[in-house]
Every structure is written in structure tokens, then in C-alpha cells.
Amino acid sequence: MSVAYSVIAVLGTLVVAFIVSLLLPGIERKFIHARIQQRIGPPITSPGIMAPIKFFFKQTINPNSPMPRLYNALPLISLLVVTVLLLFLIPQMYFVGALASVIAIIGFLKVEEVMYMFMGSLSRSVLSVRMPFPDIVKGAKHPETPRRFLEELSTLRAFRLIAFGSFPVYIALFVSVAVTGSIFLSDIVAYQQLHGPILFTVAGALGAVVFFIGYMILLNEYPFGILKAKADVIEGPYMEYAAKYRAYNYLTRGFLMFVLASLFATLFLGIAPNILNPNFIITIIVALLFPMLMAVMSAFSPIFTYKQFYPTVAAVSILGVLAIVAASL
Amino acid sequence: MDDNKEKRTVIEAEIPMGTVHPAALEPYRVRLFVEDEIVRDAEITVGINHRGVERIMEGLPVEKANSLTEKICGICSNSHIWNSCLTAEKPLGIEVPERAGYIRIIMEELERLHSHLLYLAHGSEVLGHETFAMRLFYIRETVMELLGMIGGNRVHYGASILGGVRPRCELDEMRIQQIKNGMDLLEEKITAFADRFVSDPLVMSRITGVGVISQKDALRLACTGPTLRATGVEKDLRRDMEEYDPFEFDVITQDDGDVKSQLLMRVMENFESIKIIRQAIRDLPPGPITNRSWEMKDTPLTKSYIEVPRGTLYHSYALEDGRVRNCVIRTPSMANIGAMQYACIGHHITDAQLCVVQCDPCFTCTDRAIQIIEI
Amino acid sequence: MSLKSYSRGRAIHVMLVYTGGCNGCDIEIVNCIFSPKFDAEQYKVFLTWNPREADVLVVTGPVTKHNEKPLLEIYNAIPEPKAVVAAGACALMGGVYKNIHGDIPSEEIAGPVDQIIPVDAKVPGCAVRPQDIVAGLVSALPLLLNAD
Numbered sequence: 077m078s079v080a081y082s083v084i085a086v087l088g089t090l091v092v093a094f095i096v097s098l099l100l101p102g103i104e105r106k107f108i109h110a111r112i113q114q115r116i117g118p119p120i121t122s123p124g125i126m127a128p129i130k131f132f133f134k135q136t137i138n139p140n141s142p143m144p145r146l147y148n149a150l151p152l153i154s155l156l157v158v159t160v161l162l163l164f165l166i167p168q169m170y171f172v173g174a175l176a177s178v179i180a181i182i183g184f185l186k187v188e189e190v191m192y193m194f195m196g197s198l199s200r201s202v203l204s205v206r207m208p209f210p211d212i213v214k215g216a217k218h219p220e221t222p223r224r225f226l227e228e229l230s231t232l233r234a235f236r237l238i239a240f241g242s243f244p245v246y247i248a249l250f251v252s253v254a255v256t257g258s259i260f261l262s263d264i265v266a267y268q269q270l271h272g273p274i275l276f277t278v279a280g281a282l283g284a285v286v287f288f289i290g291y292m293i294l295l296n297e298y299p300f301g302i303l304k305a306k307a308d309v310i311e312g313p314y315m316e317y318a319a320k321y322r323a324y325n326y327l328t329r330g331f332l333m334f335v336l337a338s339l340f341a342t343l344f345l346g347i348a349p350n351i352l353n354p355n356f357i358i359t360i361i362v363a364l365l366f367p368m369l370m371a372v373m374s375a376f377s378p379i380f381t382y383k384q385f386y387p388t389v390a391a392v393s394i395l396g397v398l399a400i401v402a403a404s405l
Numbered sequence: 406m407d408d409n410k411e412k413r414t415v416i417e418a419e420i421p422m423g424t425v426h427p428a429a430l431e432p433y434r435v436r437l438f439v440e441d442e443i444v445r446d447a448e449i450t451v452g453i454n455h456r457g458v459e460r461i462m463e464g465l466p467v468e469k470a471n472s473l474t475e476k477i478c479g480i481c482s483n484s485h486i487w488n489s490c491l492t493a494e495k496p497l498g499i500e501v502p503e504r505a506g507y508i509r510i511i512m513e514e515l516e517r518l519h520s521h522l523l524y525l526a527h528g529s530e531v532l533g534h535e536t537f538a539m540r541l542f543y544i545r546e547t548v549m550e551l552l553g554m555i556g557g558n559r560v561h562y563g564a565s566i567l568g569g570v571r572p573r574c575e576l577d578e579m580r581i582q583q584i585k586n587g588m589d590l591l592e593e594k595i596t597a598f599a600d601r602f603v604s605d606p607l608v609m610s611r612i613t614g615v616g617v618i619s620q621k622d623a624l625r626l627a628c629t630g631p632t633l634r635a636t637g638v639e640k641d642l643r644r645d646m647e648e649y650d651p652f653e654f655d656v657i658t659q660d661d662g663d664v665k666s667q668l669l670m671r672v673m674e675n676f677e678s679i680k681i682i683r684q685a686i687r688d689l690p691p692g693p694i695t696n697r698s699w700e701m702k703d704t705p706l707t708k709s710y711i712e713v714p715r716g717t718l719y720h721s722y723a724l725e726d727g728r729v730r731n732c733v734i735r736t737p738s739m740a741n742i743g744a745m746q747y748a749c750i751g752h753h754i755t756d757a758q759l760c761v762v763q764c765d766p767c768f769t770c771t772d773r774a775i776q777i778i779e780i
Numbered sequence: 781m782s783l784k785s786y787s788r789g790r791a792i793h794v795m796l797v798y799t800g801g802c803n804g805c806d807i808e809i810v811n812c813i814f815s816p817k818f819d820a821e822q823y824k825v826f827l828t829w830n831p832r833e834a835d836v837l838v839v840t841g842p843v844t845k846h847n848e849k850p851l852l853e854i855y856n857a858i859p860e861p862k863a864v865v866a867a868g869a870c871a872l873m874g875g876v877y878k879n880i881h882g883d884i885p886s887e888e889i890a891g892p893v894d895q896i897i898p899v900d901a902k903v904p905g906c907a908v909r910p911q912d913i914v915a916g917l918v919s920a921l922p923l924l925l926n927a928d
């Protein structure tokens with residue numbers, strides 16, 4: 077009985093999460109961006125649901141890549157990683173022990189980030205070096221220089237982001253560890269059910285701000301979207317994905333938005349994503365609220381280059397350290 | 406500062422961008438030579454857009470050639486047709502009626518408005534600020550509607566003809582009223598936008614101190630127009646043009662020569678344009694708008710310079726049997742390419758795109774006579 | 781209506797390629813997509829700059845010699861089903877640049893567009909009006925919806 081119950085809970089949660097995550101890009105675009113820009117905007121189903129479905133029905137082409145099979149497999153891997161991440165947030169899965177801990181979550185997020193590097197280094201889009209244009213001509217500057225694809229540039233950036241960009245989110249994760257004194261999700265949730273959500277303490281509030289910035293950096297949303305800044309690398313690592321692989325990318329992004337939000341709900345509000353718990357509605361609200369806030373931020377800011385990026389990350393990280401200090405006092 | 410820029414030339418790789426690129430919009434090719442992510446050298450290839458307008462103009466009747474010059478550029482089309490008319494009118498001794506001169510000025514200033522607003526929108530887009538870009542396109546729509554109302558077409562309005570302006574472009578009471586209302590609206594909207602733009606700390610931190618062109622370099626690289634004025638040189642050809650004599654306006658200059666001064670420069674110039682249009686509307690003299698009593702004759706090679714939204718535009722041709730001979734056109738963007746390449750150096754790649762855009766490139770104008778030989 | 785064509789009609793990704801026109805058409809098209817006044821996104825038209833994502837290719841300009849090969853490459857990079865909209869007099873028949881001296885062919889212009897890639901919808905005008913662009917996109921739509 078209880079096993080069946082758990083299976084229903086896990087599957088149900090995944091399905092609901094999936095459905096909600098499909099709506100997020102549309103909500104972001106229609107209700108926030110379009111409202112701020114004073115236009116009507118697309119229907120909410122278009123960017124999140126209809127676009128992936130459309131891509132499923134497109135012709136699958138061979139991407140221009142030294143390893144096309146691997147390149148095409150990457151979006152599936154990252155979708156899988158995100159799903160597994162959500163899986164271990166669900167209370168019924170806490171029996172897996174070490175996998176349902178903050179350390180494991182950090183590991184999964186790392187994998188997610190490393191994906192960008194692989195994607196970038198495997199993509200060879202037509203828009204830069206391969207553009208058939210006589211570049212090396214009489215009088216051209218530096219004709220001997222090695223030539224780089226735009227995607228390699230974004231690989232370089234992904235590498236930088238792995239090195240420093242994800243600090244805020246990790247520090248924020250450790251705020252709740254510092255408060256509860258345990259890295260296991262089950263303990264963190266149990267602690268908050270006893271003492272009330274961490275969010276409403278000083279440390280928790282600071283941690284939430286840090287988490288939110290980290291959330292934006294992980295999702296590469298403007299202003300932190302230097303990895304896929306339209307002004308130079310166009311779409312960065314995703315450049316060569318077409319048809320259903322592009323659809324997986326769309327889905328992964330929406331899903332990651334939901335998963336990170338439910339991670340927040342778990343760590344800072346003590347509400348683990350579980351469809352059988354009426355509090356699940358709060359997870360959904362958080363999942364809707366975060367993209368909205370993010371969209372407001374991105375609509376009002378230009379893209380950050382490193383000159384703005386480093387100080388922001390440094391400042392936010394210091395805030396996070398302060399939060400941890402406040403938590404352990 | 407200048408010497409530092411030249412000194413270090415470790416070039417690791419080349420990153421080519423274009424000819425289709427969201428930041429460029431127009432077909433041109435930028436090759437950035439980078440060390441890590443810092444640009445050490447840049448090369449802008451133009452000539453992709455070369456359509457041979459001057460060659461097509463060779464031997465065309467001058468009236469036809471005039472309307473062809475308009476098709477050189479979809480942004481400053483009125484400047485081209487106006488200057489082309491001036492090139493023929495001067496040696497032929499055609500008196501342009503005063504009212505026609507005023508209407509030409511109105512068209513030119515409206516065009517400056519829409520060109521500058523477009524520039525700002527494109528700049529915001531490259532900055533990554535979609536909201537500002539959309540806002541500016543929305544503001545620009547007011548100007549486009551006015552232009553469409555006067556000329557009958559939103560882009561190529563073809564206002565000037567030899568000896569005046571086209572009858573379609575006559576300004577009656579209703580149109581004058583609309584222009585007046587439009588100017589009020591524009592002033593209000595641009596002011597509101599400028600306030601928000603200047604007080605936005607994120608935008609400001611992106612654009613201050615980026616892409617600096619010092620005054621010395623600007624003169625050395627022979628920049629023209631707003632790009633030159635943004636470095637503090639007070640040089641505006643409108644001051645010397647007799648067409649602009651009746652109007653009072655300030656020549657805006659900025660001191661720093663970075664992207665911020667370039668952008669603010671254009672914002673401020675918008676207000677000057679509004680000022681000029683208001684004066685022109687107020688003092689619009691009565692009378693005919695076309696002078697049709699002139700004789701065609703052969704003329705020697707005549708040069709004509711005017712100030713257009715991007716700088717100094719040069720047209721020259723001779724007339725033979727009423728046909729155009731030896732046409733040469735030089736557009737301001739050509740002069741500014743050096744500055745674009747120079748400004749990129751020493752900046753992050755994302756900023757480098759901004760440095761190119763800051764000089765307000767219009768490569769469709771520029772591309773007419775460059776040959777690329779493959780080795 | 782099947783899910784396939786329904787979804788295709790609800791998310792149309794448009795890519796623009798400028799092949800050497802005078803900027804007039806180009807800016808009107810960007811205007812049509814960017815300006816809140818026209819806002820093509822309300823008709824489910826999204827702007828993209830990546831041929832792998834695009835469904836509809838909007839081409840302006842007479843296709844100069846240097847732009848011929850890039851245009852072809854970009855066209856080939858778009859996965860099926862795809863449609864091409866040629867916008868502006870230049871793209872339709874070379875405009876003022878092509879063949880201006882009667883029968884002497886231009887040395888600079890390789891176009892018009894339909895000599896290089898198949899064109900499905902033609903939008904006339906010099907410059908095209910933003911409203912016409914949306915209409916042109918709509919008229920190319922059945923091709924996308926009915927393709928398999």
C-alpha cells in the first residue's frame with residue numbers, strides 16, 4: 077500500500093511539475109515582458125508548449141559538429157539530470173540517503189553547468205567561421221591567426237561561469253545547512269516543520285536573496301546571460317540544435333526553473349514538492365513567482381559583461397557568507 | 406591611454422562575425438582578434454552591400470538619378486535626394502523657393518529624428534536592453550507617421566525635386582497642425598526616455614568609459630558628424646549651410662567620446678531637431694513650392710556637402726545633355742569606419758559590438774566601390 | 781486541425797536575412813517585430829537569429845554577389861518544413877539595382893532572391909509596410925501547416 081502510495085506521489089509530482097514548467101516561459105513573456113514593454117505579447121501557451129511541440133514535428137537534421145551523436149544526446153542528459161534532481165527533492169525519495177542531500181544537489185547542478193561547456197565546444201554553426209565569405213584576402217589583417225567559432229567563445233564563458241558564477245547558489249544552499257546543522261534534505265524539512273520556515277529568519281532572508289541571484293545566473297537569464305548574449309554569441313551553446321533536440325532544450329529550461337524554485341521551497345520554506353501534500357500549492361506559487369521576478373529584472377537591465385558580473389557575484393557571495401555567519405551565531 | 410592600446414598585440418585567435426548577425430543587422434563582416442576575451446585588433450569588412458549605384462547613375466537623366474540616390478539608404482534617404490538636387494541646382498542656377506527650402510529642412514530634421522531614435526534603439530538592443538529598444542521604436546513610430554503623412558511613404562518619401570519639393574509634400578494647415586502635435590508628443594516622450602536612460606545605473610555602468618575615442622584620435626581618424634562632436638569638436642556643417650541660416654540651434658558637443666557621450670549626443674540632438682522643426686513651422690513662408698522656370702545646360706563637376714544624421718555627405722557629378730556624369734558619393738559612415746575599428750580595441754567582446762554600433766554605422770550607404778580580391 | 785499544424789501555427793520563428801538592400805525594408809521589418817505598435821509577437825511570430833530555430837526566412841534586398849553564398853548556406857541550414865518570404869521590390873525583382881540599363885546585366889547583383897532559393901511568398905513595396913509583412917507571413921503559413 078505505502079509503496080503504491082509513494083509511487084503515485086512521485087509520478088504525480090513529476091507530472092504536475094512538468095505541466096507547470098511548460099507554462100513558465102509563456103507567463104514570463106506574456107505577463108511580464110510584454111506588459112513592461114506595453115504590447116500585447118504572445119499567448120501564454122506559445123513559447124512554452126507550442127514551440128517545443130512544433131520542434132518535435134520538424135525534420136531532424138545532422139548538426140554540424142565533430143560528434144553529432146554526442147551533441148544531440150546532451151540535451152537529453154541535462155533533462156534527465158534536472159528530473160533526477162527533482163526526484164530526490166520529493167519526500168518519498170528521501171530513503172536514498174546521501175543522494176537526497178545538499179551535496180548531491182550541488183553535484184547535479186554542476187553537471188547541468190558542465191553541459192553548456194560540452195555543447196559549446198561541439199557546435200559549429202554557420203554564422204561565424206563557416207560563413208562562406210572571403211575573409212583571408214589581399215590586405216586582410218592577421219591572416220595566419222587560428223579562427224574560432226562563436227560557440228567556442230561561449231564555451232570559454234561557460235568555463236568562467238562554472239568557476240565563479242554559481243557561487244551564490246551554492247552559498248545559499250549552505251545557509252539552510254548552517255541553520256539546521258544537517259546536509260540531508262529530510263532533516264532540513266523536519267527542522268523547518270518544527271521551527272517554522274528558515275526564510276523568516278535574518279539568515280534565511282539574506283539567503284533567499286542570494287539564492288535568487290544564483291537562480292538567475294544558473295538559468296542564464298538577462299542580465300546574467302553572457303553565455304548566450306545576443307550581441308555577440310547569438311545563442312551560444314544551443315546554436316546547432318534543431319528539431320526535437322531543440323525542443324528538449326526548451327523543456328529543460330522550463331523544468332529547471334520549476335526545480336530550482338521547488339528547491340527553494342524545500343530549503344527555505346520547509347515544503348518539499350509532494351503532490352499529496354496540500355502545501356504543494358506553495359511550491360507552485362514559488363515556481364510562478366520566481367520567473368516573474370526574474371522577468372522583471374531582465375526587462376529592466378542590460379546584459380552584464382564581466383565588469384559588472386564579477387562585482388555582482390562577489391557582493392552577493394559576501395551577502396551569502398554573512399547569511400551563513402548569521403545562521404551559525 | 407592611446408599608447409597602451411597599441412602596445413600589446415598578443416593575438417590568440419580570430420572571431421569572425423557576420424555577415425548575418427543580430428548585432429549588426431546590416432550585412433557586414435567584423436573580424437575580432439582576441440586575446441582571451443579582450444579584443445586586440447579588429448577589422449571591419451565592407452563592400453558586401455556593393456550594388457553599384459554610382460555606375461547605374463552614370464548616364465541617367467538627372468531627375469531619374471536624383472530619385473535613384475534616394476535608394477542608396479533607407480535611413481537617410483531624404484539627405485541623399487536633397488544633396489543630389491543641390492548638386493544640380495547650384496551650377497544650373499536654379500532658385501529654390503523659400504517655402505520649398507523650409508519644407509526640405511523639415512523633412513531633413515524629421516529624418517534626423519528618426520535616424521537618431523533608430524540609432525538609440527539599436528544601441529539599446531546591443532546593450533541587451535530589450536525594453537528600451539522597444540520603447541524607442543515606439544517613440545520613433547510618431548516620426549515615421551509624420552514622414553508617411555507628408556511624403557506618402559514611410560521610408561522613401563522623395564520630397565526634393567529639382568527646383569523645390571514635390572507637390573505631394575506641400576504642407577497645408579492640417580499637416581502643420583499634425584506636425585506641431587507630433588513635436589509636442591515627441592518632446593515629452595524623448596524627455597521621459599532620456600530621464601530614465603540617464604538615471605538607470607545598470608545601463609550607465611555598461612556604457613561609461615567604454616569605446617573611448619579621444620579628440621586627437623577622432624581628428625586623426627577623420628570622423629565626422631555626431632561621432633566627432635561627441636569627442637568635443639564643435640563641427641557641424643549645418644552652421645555653414647545657407648539653408649540653415651534662418652534657424653537658431655545649438656551645436657551639441659560632449660566631452661568624453663565614450664559610448665555614453667555618443668548616445669547622449671544623439672538624445673540631445675533630437676531636441677535641437679525638434680527646435681528647428683518648430684521654428685520652420687512657425688515661420689513657414691507662403692508662396693510656391695516649385696520653381697519650374699529653368700533651363701538644362703551642361704555643367705562642370707560640382708561638389709556639394711551637407712550635414713546628414715551621420716555626418717558629412719558628399720555628392721558630386723557633372724551634367725552633360727541633362728545626364729549625370731562622373732558621379733561620386735561619399736557617405737559619413739565611410740569616414741567613421743576607422744573610428745569603429747579603433748574603439749573596439751582593449752574591450753571585452755560584448756562591448757566591442759557596442760563600440761562598432763556607437764559610431765552609427767550605415768553600411769548600405771557606404772558600400773559602393775570596394776573590390777575584394779581573394780588570395 | 782491536427783496537433784502538428786496547430787502547434788506550427790502557434791509558434792512561428794522568423795529569421796531575417798539582409799542581402800544588400802537599402803536598409804529601408806530591413807528596418808521596417810525590424811520595426812514590425814519590435815515596435816509595440818505592430819508587435820508581431822501577438823500573432824505568435826517570434827524573431828530569431830539562428831537558422832536552426834527558424835521556420836520562415838524573410839529575405840530583403842537584391843542579393844549582392846557576396847551575399848549569395850551566405851544566403852544559400854543559411855537557407856540550407858533551416859530544417860524542413862520551411863518557407864521563404866521575399867520582402868521588398870529589391871528582393872522580388874532586383875529593384876532599382878538590377879538591370880537598370882535595359883538589357884545589360886548588373887555585375888554586382890546575383891539576385892533576385894528567387895534565382896537563388898525558392899520563394900514562397902512575395903511582399904511588394906519599396907519599402908514594405910509593416911502590415912504587409914505580417915500579411916506576407918500569414919500567406920506563407922498554409923505551406924508550413926500542411927507540410928508533413
Ligand code: SF4
Binds near residue numbers: 560805867905
Ligand atoms: S525595396 Fe526599396 S526600401 Fe526595400 S531594400 Fe530595396 S530599395 Fe530599399
